[in-house]
């Protein structure tokens with residue numbers, strides 16, 4: 001675990017000293033947009049770098065499936081552990097298919113040899129201009145939602161105009177208390193910081209449980225970006241966050257509506273292939289030595305995401 005400082009790799013854990021023990025996620029720095037400034041949407045031009053463990057990268061893999069981009073955007077997948085060199089590649093299935101780099105930070109240096117900042121997944125790479133289009137998953141999924149529509153013929157819209165304000169509001173709330181909320185619990189280094197994040201997380205989960213009582217998705221009948229962003233955290237919750245990040249007030253299986261909802265989304269065509277639970281568990285329990293020094297990976301729990309969700313009738 002580390003970061004680049006003026007193009008040099010340094011092995012450092014997150015600094016929580018200046019924030020009273022609170023984990024603060026840094027802003028992504030590459031924020032170009034497909035279609036703008038010479039980044040035309042073209043089949044085969046862009047490459048996606050992901051980790052199967054990472055909930056932010058997971059969103060982009062889901063949108064690649066939903067929007068039928070598999071033949072147009074290829075993917076390289078890092079190995080599950082993130083240790084002193086950050087994200088790494090290996091031979092075979094986990095190679096950097098474009099440049100055979102050993103470490104992801106080498107790709108960042110290829111884009112900017114003086115880069116300072118964290119080296120995160122996902123990365124959307126432009127093979128033509130040899131640079132990073134974006135390392136912000138929220139932007140990448142928005143681009144995938146529409147930029148390639150004329151190429152794929154897939155016009156499904158997960159960010160429809162009339163619902164955009166509602167989606168943005170939900171995203172903000174769910175990002176800060178749930179998606180990033182679990183990290184705020186897990187990476188807190190002071191008791192009050194942890195308890196504050198824990199309370200906010202379970203307050204939101206309880207509100208979401210209520211909301212999903214009479215409706216299939218967060219915004220009613222229509223499946224939107226907000227659902228997919230919530231899904232990647234919920235699907236990891238019982239196997240990882242509950243124990244490793246100490247978010248143990250309740251499991252997702254203890255919330256009937258949320259549990260049915262996760263199964264419903266898991267069983268959506270193309271999605272289950274993007275959930276690689278072995279990488280998820282290995283990454284968290286094996287990479288965060290300050291939280292789990294032995295690196296032992298718990299065997300359980302048994303989770304049956306294929307149980308019928310019984311939520312279809314809610315959208316009729």
Ligand SMILES: N[C@@H](CCC(=O)N[C@@H](CS)C(=O)NCC(=O)O)C(=O)O
Pocket residue numbers: 001002003025027028053054055056057086118119120121122135136137138
């Ligand atoms: N805002 C970014 C966050 C991505 C992110 O933090 N990814 C984590 C993995 S889950 C990462 O690569 N962390 C490496 C680090 O912080 O050094 C996004 O949503 O794309």
